[in-house]
Amino acid sequence: MMFFLEVLIGGLLAGVMYALVALGFVLIFKASGIFNFAQAAMVLFAAMFMGGMHNDWGLPYWLAIPITLVIMIGVAWVIERVVLRPMVNQEPIILFMSTIGIFFALIGFAEIFWGSRSRTLDVGIPSDPIFLGDMLLQSYDLITAAIVAALVVGLVFFSQKTRMGRVLRAVADDHQAAQSVGIKLSTVWVVVWSIAGLVAVVAGIVWGGALGVQPVMVDVAFKALPVLLLGGLTSIPGAIVAGLIIGAGEALAEVYLGPIIGGGIDSWFAYIIAMAFMVWRPEGLFGEKIIERI
Amino acid sequence: MKTTMLRKAALMGLSACIGLTGAISAQAQEAKEQYLPSLVYRTGPFAPSGIGFADGFADYVTLINERDGGINGVKIRLEECETGYANDRGVECYERLKDRHGGATVVAPLSTGITYALIPRTRADGITMSTMGYGRADAAYGPVLDNVFMVPTTYWSSTTVVMDYIAEQEGGWENLKGKDIVHAYHDSAYGKEPLGVLRHYAEKYGFTLHEMPISPPGVEQRTVWTQVRRIKPDWISLFGWGVMNPTAIRTASSMGIDVSRMIGGIYAAQDDAVKPAGEDAKGYKAVTFHGPGADYPIYQELKKHVYDKDLAAGSGDAKGTIAYNRGLINAGYIVEAWRQAQEMSEKGRPSTREETLKAWQSLDIPEARTKELGMGGLMPPVHITCLDHEGPGMALIQQWNGEAWEQVTEFRKPNKDLVFPMYKASAEAYAKQEGITPKSCD
Numbered sequence: 001m002m003f004f005l006e007v008l009i010g011g012l013l014a015g016v017m018y019a020l021v022a023l024g025f026v027l028i029f030k031a032s033g034i035f036n037f038a039q040a041a042m043v044l045f046a047a048m049f050m051g052g053m054h055n056d057w058g059l060p061y062w063l064a065i066p067i068t069l070v071i072m073i074g075v076a077w078v079i080e081r082v083v084l085r086p087m088v089n090q091e092p093i094i095l096f097m098s099t100i101g102i103f104f105a106l107i108g109f110a111e112i113f114w115g116s117r118s119r120t121l122d123v124g125i126p127s128d129p130i131f132l133g134d135m136l137l138q139s140y141d142l143i144t145a146a147i148v149a150a151l152v153v154g155l156v157f158f159s160q161k162t163r164m165g166r167v168l169r170a171v172a173d174d175h176q177a178a179q180s181v182g183i184k185l186s187t188v189w190v191v192v193w194s195i196a197g198l199v200a201v202v203a204g205i206v207w208g209g210a211l212g213v214q215p216v217m218v219d220v221a222f223k224a225l226p227v228l229l230l231g232g233l234t235s236i237p238g239a240i241v242a243g244l245i246i247g248a249g250e251a252l253a254e255v256y257l258g259p260i261i262g263g264g265i266d267s268w269f270a271y272i273i274a275m276a277f278m279v280w281r282p283e284g285l286f287g288e289k290i291i292e293r294i
Numbered sequence: 295m296k297t298t299m300l301r302k303a304a305l306m307g308l309s310a311c312i313g314l315t316g317a318i319s320a321q322a323q324e325a326k327e328q329y330l331p332s333l334v335y336r337t338g339p340f341a342p343s344g345i346g347f348a349d350g351f352a353d354y355v356t357l358i359n360e361r362d363g364g365i366n367g368v369k370i371r372l373e374e375c376e377t378g379y380a381n382d383r384g385v386e387c388y389e390r391l392k393d394r395h396g397g398a399t400v401v402a403p404l405s406t407g408i409t410y411a412l413i414p415r416t417r418a419d420g421i422t423m424s425t426m427g428y429g430r431a432d433a434a435y436g437p438v439l440d441n442v443f444m445v446p447t448t449y450w451s452s453t454t455v456v457m458d459y460i461a462e463q464e465g466g467w468e469n470l471k472g473k474d475i476v477h478a479y480h481d482s483a484y485g486k487e488p489l490g491v492l493r494h495y496a497e498k499y500g501f502t503l504h505e506m507p508i509s510p511p512g513v514e515q516r517t518v519w520t521q522v523r524r525i526k527p528d529w530i531s532l533f534g535w536g537v538m539n540p541t542a543i544r545t546a547s548s549m550g551i552d553v554s555r556m557i558g559g560i561y562a563a564q565d566d567a568v569k570p571a572g573e574d575a576k577g578y579k580a581v582t583f584h585g586p587g588a589d590y591p592i593y594q595e596l597k598k599h600v601y602d603k604d605l606a607a608g609s610g611d612a613k614g615t616i617a618y619n620r621g622l623i624n625a626g627y628i629v630e631a632w633r634q635a636q637e638m639s640e641k642g643r644p645s646t647r648e649e650t651l652k653a654w655q656s657l658d659i660p661e662a663r664t665k666e667l668g669m670g671g672l673m674p675p676v677h678i679t680c681l682d683h684e685g686p687g688m689a690l691i692q693q694w695n696g697e698a699w700e701q702v703t704e705f706r707k708p709n710k711d712l713v714f715p716m717y718k719a720s721a722e723a724y725a726k727q728e729g730i731t732p733k734s735c736d
Binding site: 003006010013111115212214217254265 | 336337338339340341342344345481505506507508509510511513514516517518520521523524536537540541544547548549550566569570571572574609611612
């Protein structure tokens with residue numbers, strides 16, 4: 001029983017880290033209807049700048065992190081000016097394709113600037129084991145979960161209690177109606193992509209701390225995709241709940257089904273879980289139900 | 295009219311002469327060069343490993359050209375092609391470069407996947423393949439793939455060296471009875487390579503082998519290491535690749551597993567396996583087929599003839615890393631094979647594909663020669679025969695001290711009595727499947 005609990009809690013905590021990456025996708029899709037393929041590249045980009053400034057330039061993290069945040073805001077501004085603005089009123093698939101371009105451009109730029117060698121990104125989150133009886137929890141996971149919880153609370157507060165939050169929600173509800181009351185879409189997009197940049201910085205710190213900073217970090221996107229499928233593309237709570245379900249589900253499947261099927265199943269089993277839920281709710285657990293009149 | 299036509303004819307003749315002279319001159323230039331295509335991955339997800347290797351490989355070639363004026367006056371013309379560690383791009387690189395500048399005679403694909411894809415192509419083209427530790431271990435059995443060389447070791451041989459070290463640490467093979475050894479591996483053909491050897495030892499010496507596959511790329515491994523912790527293993531063999539290695543080390547360490555009892559395979563032995571894991575990697579061990587660090591005379595030569603002249607291939611931060619050293623010795627084996635090819639045919643002339651292959655088939659680099667090359671202790675000696683395309687297959691154990699790799703053992707001989715019959719059986723099965731008639735080595 002204790003082992004089952006250990007696997008379950010470990011899976012839930014892993015799910016929180018998947019949800020963190022998924023959050024960036026959700027924020028942009030919710031506000032602009034764009035599935036931002038480049039979100040994982042933004043995580044890598046942010047991590048490479050933080051790791052590079054600390055390891056290569058000797059900047060302390062308390063300086064490297066805010067500088068990276070400013071850079072991410074600059075990236076958001078450039079993306080709005082160069083990519084999104086000329087694409088206004090284009091089909092969603094065209095916008096999606098343009099984010100694929102952003103994905104490769106961000107990786108390429110970061111690699112040209114910092115090179116491809118791996119770096120550490122240790123901001124001081126302890127990784128000591130914590131024992132509860134015979135059950136082991138990792139302090140790194142618990143602190144990460146607390147960081148993600150704080151981030152979600154902050155995002156919810158921003159969305160519900162600030163003027164810009166209300167503007168974002170208005171744009172999310174109806175672009176044209178929001179424009180008709182004088183909301184500037186271009187400003188909203190810069191703000192949204194900047195918030196996604198903030199999420200990328202946090203995800204970069206957490207995943208970079210766990211994996212080291214290296215190009216393969218973009219693969220964490222494959223952990224976020226089933227979370228998005230399950231939670232829906234428009235719900236922040238959906239991303240969190242789906243992250244927990246996917247994390248716990250794949251961990252339990254790996255331990256209890258893996259030996260029967262042949263092991264190493266966690267990478268694809270998460271998609272099986274997501275697709276099973278989609279049969280029941282195609283829009284995801286918390287996604288908006290699309291009803292169109294004919 | 296007539297004058298104009300004559301002038302045109304004269305001009306055409308002159309142009310043709312100039313063109314011909316240029317072509318002859320270019321050919322003469324090419325004729326003194328030995329072409330070496332270098333398939334590298336300086337970009338992409340595995341770039342942290344690829345950059346160091348590519349730099350070491352190129353710097354050794356530059357050293358030979360700058361210090362010695364080439365091999366008996368034949369300069370080496372190195373041309374890199376970026377594969378990004380992708381099989382399709384590797385094949386494209388090979389096809390694009392193989393006939394340039396007088397033709398490639400040898401290729402080092404630097405990827406197991408690309409090696410598999412290139413084996414039939416290089417066989418058809420008569421080009422030698424140098425697959426250093428990666429690729430098909432059974433290519434060590436020479437009669438089947440007579441153009442592929444596993445110098446200086448294979449996954450299987452190096453695994454026997456790991457087991458030899460574990461047995462020694464336990465006070466003898468007989469003490470392995472009742473022990474638990476975990477093999478945590480990249481869930482692919484690569485990760486499964488040493489399973490045959492490990493299963494053999496488990497059966498023979500009575501320990502329990504726990505096989506733990508990890509899904510690539512391995513960015514999340516909590517579940518695997520939660521299970522490993524429950525097993526309370528005496529030793530762990532790690533066969534990861536790329537990000538899987540530091541993630542495994544870090545996750546294991548954070549679960550209280552003693553990483554000094556983890557021994558990485560030859561591709562879990564690079565700097566990018568430990569550096570991203572930070573302090574958690576301190577004490578981690580790995581098997582490798584060359585000496586670690588930069589404390590070898592070759593580095594003084596490189597400094598004098600390459601680094602100080604600003605001719606180094608990279609930024610310099612890869613010097614002394616495992617990947618860089620592997621690039622150095624791989625280029626070293628290739629250059630020595632060409633040197634021996636010239637001795638067998640004609641000194642001062644670039645070797646043909648046939649001459650290069652013939653030289654590899656009897657490549658002999660004794661320890662004394664590795665010292666002459668400034669690579670004593672860095673480059674293991676090699677002796678190739680028609681039957682054995684691996685040679686001694688020696689490897690050593692190294693340990694990460696938090697800053698650098700330290701050599702824990704001297705080069706050790708593998709258990710060739712065990713692995714060679716395995717190579718033979720596997721290679722013969724491959725030959726049957728592919729319709730290859732093994733050549734006679736009598």
